[in-house]
Amino acid sequence: MNAIELLKDDHDKVERLFQKVKATEDSEHKELFLKIKAELDAHTHIEEKIFYPRLKEEEQLEDITLEGVEEHHQAKMFLRELANLSEDSEKFEPKLKVLMEDITHHVQEEEGEMFPKVEKVIGKDELEKLGERMEEEKRNFQKSQTASSGK
Numbered sequence: 038m039n040a041i042e043l044l045k046d047d048h049d050k051v052e053r054l055f056q057k058v059k060a061t062e063d064s065e066h067k068e069l070f071l072k073i074k075a076e077l078d079a080h081t082h083i084e085e086k087i088f089y090p091r092l093k094e095e096e097q098l099e100d101i102t103l104e105g106v107e108e109h110h111q112a113k114m115f116l117r118e119l120a121n122l123s124e125d126s127e128k129f130e131p132k133l134k135v136l137m138e139d140i141t142h143h144v145q146e147e148e149g150e151m152f153p154k155v156e157k158v159i160g161k162d163e164l165e166k167l168g169e170r171m172e173e174e175k176r177n178f179q180k181s182q183t184a185s186s187g188k
């Protein structure tokens with residue numbers, strides 16, 4: 038699969054989980070959060086390991102990629118904090134809400150600004166190959182996560 042299609046599929050999956058959070062009671066949010074976290078952990082991993090390093094080789098993509106890395110850094114901080122909060126913490130819901138707002142902003146920037154530029158600079162064949170490597174990396178990452186959580 039083309040790298041950009043793969044990343045957009047991930048974005049859509051996360052957006053559907055956000056919609057579920059908005060449509061359900063607080064009591065269901067911890068479980069949904071764990072799904073969101075698993076998706077985002079794998080997604081940011083393949084972006085940072087394979088996609089972003091390739092983008093950074095292109096001068097006109099460097100700034101937007103560096104900004105993306107910082108947004109990932111913030112998102113990871115929030116994910117970690119949320120994972121460590123007790124379920125009845127008054128901070129859980131507001132923190133989850135801010136995380137979702139931040140991710141939505143980040144996704145809009147990637148899809149609205151970064152990806153169109155990428156498509157101009159990197160050819161179809163290479164995007165296809167990058168996508169294949171990212172799919173494989175994602176599978177391996179998810180396998181290692183499941184193994185380390187003892188499931």
Ligand SMILES: [Fe+2]
Nearest residue numbers: 044080084147
């Ligand atoms: Fe993304």
Ligand SMILES: [Fe+2]
Nearest residue numbers: 084105143147
């Ligand atoms: Fe990203």
